[in-house]
Amino acid sequence: MNSHSHDMTTAKFNRTAVQVPDAQAKIAARVTVGSIEKVHLESAHGRTLAETIQAPHPYPFFRRSGMDGFAIISTDTIDASSDHQVWFRVIDEIPCGYTSDHTIVSGTTARIMTGAQVPEGADAVVMMEMTESKVENGEQWIALKRHILSGANITPIGLEVQEGQQLLEAGTIIRAGEQSVLATFGIAEVPVFQRPKVAIFATGTELLDVDEPLQPGRIRNSNSYMLRSLVVEAGGEPVMYGSIADDVNTARAKLEEAIQDNDIVVTTGGVSVGDYDIMGELVLEEHVEMLFNKVTMRPGSVTTAAIYKDKLLFALSGNPGACFVGFGLFVRPTIRSMQADAHPYMEEWTAILEEEYTKVNNFTRFVRGRTEIRNGMVYAIPAAARVDESSVMITIKDSDCLIVVPPEKKGIPAGEQVRILKLPSGHVR
Amino acid sequence: MNSHSHDMTTAKFNRTAVQVPDAQAKIAARVTVGSIEKVHLESAHGRTLAETIQAPHPYPFFRRSGMDGFAIISTDTIDASSDHQVWFRVIDEIPCGYTSDHTIVSGTTARIMTGAQVPEGADAVVMMEMTESKVENGEQWIALKRHILSGANITPIGLEVQEGQQLLEAGTIIRAGEQSVLATFGIAEVPVFQRPKVAIFATGTELLDVDEPLQPGRIRNSNSYMLRSLVVEAGGEPVMYGSIADDVNTARAKLEEAIQDNDIVVTTGGVSVGDYDIMGELVLEEHVEMLFNKVTMRPGSVTTAAIYKDKLLFALSGNPGACFVGFGLFVRPTIRSMQADAHPYMEEWTAILEEEYTKVNNFTRFVRGRTEIRNGMVYAIPAAARVDESSVMITIKDSDCLIVVPPEKKGIPAGEQVRILKLPSGHVR
Missing domain, CATH: 2.40.340.10 (MoeA, C-terminal, domain IV)
Structure with a gap:
């Protein structure tokens, strides 16, 4: 071997393994919820709601017609039957988005479209197909042969949502359905959690960058890219720090920088437990509080978590599979919990x-x-x-x-x- | 009613309904795959691969040690047993990322770490825990008491992936696992489909924008925001055109603009079939090729699809639920198919x-x-x-x-x- 020499036996050979749920609990106890910012609804997709939202008004906000038809007073139809038509004079026409200036009184009606506001006085809508119509002296009339119940085809105010009702809980990821709710209730500026900034770096002398040609004995740094995707999907903001070779001082300097500028630091080792374990050594230094450095799981038993300068540091195995599992069990729940997600685990x-x-x-x-x-x-x-x-x-x-x-x-x-x-x-x- | 007047009876009352699979087939026949661009791996998450990728080299690329241990020639251990130790002189130490200048010859060995390249001459790796060691005359020696088989703890070249093997199929969405594969094989510039640009607008006089105060008889435009989220999740690029009132000329002008600048146009009606149906009328004009304007489904039976200037135009119902279903059944598959997704449907x-x-x-x-x-x-x-x-x-x-x-x-x-x-x-x- 060339100009390389250090003791390959490290502290990792003397580790105490914790169970996965215990490891998760140790992390959870140290996670703090992140800062809140407001974004416009257009930018809110995929963000996590930071405040529980109550309905500022009932929905529907007005008595809404559920049919294309005619708004009437139901008691006018009490005597209507197949033998006895009841006639109504049409005094208005109300498309969606418009309101009527007229009040419906006995014997009158208004043509109304689905979704339009039912006019004052009316207490039922009868569907167009149930009516006959005629024009007489320039006036339009309709006839009914059935008794119509009060409230028919009218969606009352607040049927879907009462004023003050809880709409969306803090910690909810905003997707299509949530966007729809927020827009309906006029919440144009949405309180969301800032995405936790997650520093990603890989350690290992064997690592080449993705655009470097292969060299004997070396592999490309794939874990950083995999982690980048996983951080995005978890709702974090990945910050790529590349890979660093097996040098404790360089690693320490990079770590200091990453801790300073980010909320979480994730490192991934070389290819396995066999690497010279820089992160494993760093977390044993006295200014770092080690939470655990071995977990009773495969793959990824050498997964490490620590607190440094009040921030969570994860040293994941360099094995791609172990790195993937370690992220899902420990890092993703952290990113979700920092955004108050009630279900941070898989x-x-x-x-x-x-x-x-x-x-x-x-x-x-x-x-x-x-x-x-x-x-x-x-x-x-x-x-x-x-x-x-x-x-x-x-x-x-x-x-x-x-x-x-x-x-x-x-x-x-x-x-x-x-x-x-x-x-x-x-x-x- | 106020200054508003048009015939509320439209051509939609004379529609021929098609079955959902037939409607989907009519659209599929008219979808063309979009343009390709190259993006760096860091920006590739969530994009759709535009070319099938074959492995440019085998993986592993070199004989990889699966253990922390010693690289030996297996035939040296033929006589090893609990009664008969066989001794090897340690001639090198190979951490991950390094290669050895030495060839292992009979009676010699090299200390090797997991993931490192197995040195020339060696055909097996024995785990460290199976060895005894001593230092004699400044030389390090190890002893074995077991017969080791050829190939033990060595991952041969190409075990995971052979050169030329298909890695990823065109049409695949790039997520963590795909990123990992692309990085491993040095595919730094990734061929992806351009995200289809999807114009979104809502029609309906009743629609208020999300930051407007409520008014009697009116509702806020929630569907546009819902659609925006759905387009993002489908891998399209949403372009928001706001809402337009019930005016055919304005609608036509907006539509022209949207068709010009986008790949797909999606409109959503007011609140229901009862709206004055501008889009329904527009698609009946002679320069527009109507694919269908009624589907045998609830909700969303009035869903319309048409071709205009070689682009797909969808007129979804204004009902939030119907709009949601119409998007999932017809628009999302279009966005996916434009990116060669082999599974565009739910x-x-x-x-x-x-x-x-x-x-x-x-x-x-x-x-x-x-x-x-x-x-x-x-x-x-x-x-x-x-x-x-x-x-x-x-x-x-x-x-x-x-x-x-x-x-x-x-x-x-x-x-x-x-x-x-x-x-x-x-x-x-």
């Missing part, structure tokens, strides 16, 4: 295991897989695992869940129920 | 209906609902429907599927299997 489903899974382990294993729905049942199919899954980068793209294999299991036969964690947005289709 | 599942659905209709009904997974079964719960669902804006946000109620059904009892269409990204959690 959604848990049960599913039928489609193919036998034979690998056993003394730690809980999070196996990437994909789900299929057939006949109302959820099936989970483990990703093809020709080689150890933690290093298989290629199957990440085909996965939409993590199958949880408990440590006591001696593999799981096909057909058995398994617990799965649904990856946040699955296939975006 | 994913179809079967589910157990959780609550009885009693409403009947002569058209197929797409009922908004949400899914729950319990014990490996998918349950679909119709959205609370106090009022007619097509006008219920408030439940859109709580929906992650459309429950398909066929026209011949006399409602569906709880517990029965139903077909559901999964809304693209469901709850983003």
Whole structure:
């Protein structure tokens, strides 16, 4: 070997592993909710609501016609029958968006369109198809042969939403349905959480940048790009710090810079636990508060979390699979919790295991897989695992869940129920 | 009524309804794939790949050590046993990212880290924990008591991916897993489809903008904002044209402008079929090729699609619920197909209906609902429907599927299997 020399044995060989839920709880206890800003509704898609919104007015805001037809006073129809037509003089025509200057009195009616405001006096709308019409002396008349009940085809004020009713809860991600609600109630400036800024860097002498040609013994830095996507999908703002070689002083300087300018720092090691573990050493320095540096899970047992200068620092494994799992279990919940999301963790489903899974382990294993729905049942199919899954980068793209294999299991036969964690947005289709 | 007067009876009362799949086919026949551009990997998240990508090199690119340990020649261990230690002189130390200048010959070994390139001559890696070590005359030695098989703990070149193997198909949305693949193979400039530009405007005299105070008989334009979110999630670029009142000439001018500058035009009516239907009239003009102007579905039966100046024009219902369904069935597939997505339509599942659905209709009904997974079964719960669902804006946000109620059904009892269409990204959690 060339001009490279350091002791490859590091403190990581003396780590105490914590359970995944305990690791998550240690992080959760230290997460603080981020700052709030206001954005216009047009820019609010994908942002997280920072305040609970109550209805500033009822909806509908006025008595709304549910039909194209005629607004009448229902008591005028009490004697109407197939033998006895009741006639109404048409005194107005009310399209959507207009109001009538006229009050409906007994014997009169107004033509009204769906969605228009029912005129004063009227208490029912009768659909056009139920009427006959005639013109007499330049006046338009309609006839009815049925008794119409009060309130027919009128949506009363506040039927959908009462004034003051809770519309949207703080921590909700704003998507199409939320946009619709906010627009309906005139909330043009939306209070949202600032996206947590997440510094991403990779450590490892073996790492080449994505536009560098390959060199013997080296691989390109793919984890930084993968993490960038994951941060975006979690609602954070990724800040790319590139990769740094195995030098503690450089790493420390980069880390200082990243901690200063960001809310969260995520590092990903070289290719595995075998790397010279700079981050592992840094978090043992006395000014850093280590939360955990080993978790009872595969892949990603060497995942580390620490607090430095009041900010959360995650040192994820450099294995692509382990990095992916570590992000989903620890970093994404942090990004969501900083935005008051009531459900920061991956959604848990049960599913039928489609193919036998034979690998056993003394730690809980999070196996990437994909789900299929057939006949109302959820099936989970483990990703093809020709080689150890933690290093298989290629199957990440085909996965939409993590199958949880408990440590006591001696593999799981096909057909058995398994617990799965649904990856946040699955296939975006 | 005030200064407003036109014939409220329009051509829409003489429409021929087509089935949903036929309507979709009519559109699909007219969709053309969009233009391609190259973006850097950092900007590629959420974009759609425009070319199928083959592996430019095998992966791993070199014989990779799967363990922290020692690289040896396996035949040296043939006689090793618990009674017979075999000793190796350590001639190098190979961290990740480095290569060795030495060739391993019989009786020698190199210390090697996980992920590092296995040195010439060696054909196996033995894990560190299986070795004993000593230092003699300043030289380091290790001993083995076991026969090691050739190939042990070495990931051969190309095990994950062979050179030339297909990595990613054109039409794939680029997310974390795809980013990882692209970075690994050095594809820094990614060929993606240009996002289709989608003009959005709303028609209806009753519409107020989101920051206007309420007025009697009027409602705020919520559909434009809802559509904006849906276009973003579908991978299009929304362009907001606001709302226009019920004036055919203004509408025509706006439409001309929108058609000129965009790839798709989506309009949404006022609040219902009852509106004065400008778009319905425009698509009947002779320079416009109408594809359909009525669909056998609820809500949204008045949905219209047309070709104008070689571009697709969609006139969706102004009902929030109908607008939402119309977008999902017709507009989103268009945006996806313009980017060569092999699965442009909503994913179809079967589910157990959780609550009885009693409403009947002569058209197929797409009922908004949400899914729950319990014990490996998918349950679909119709959205609370106090009022007619097509006008219920408030439940859109709580929906992650459309429950398909066929026209011949006399409602569906709880517990029965139903077909559901999964809304693209469901709850983003």
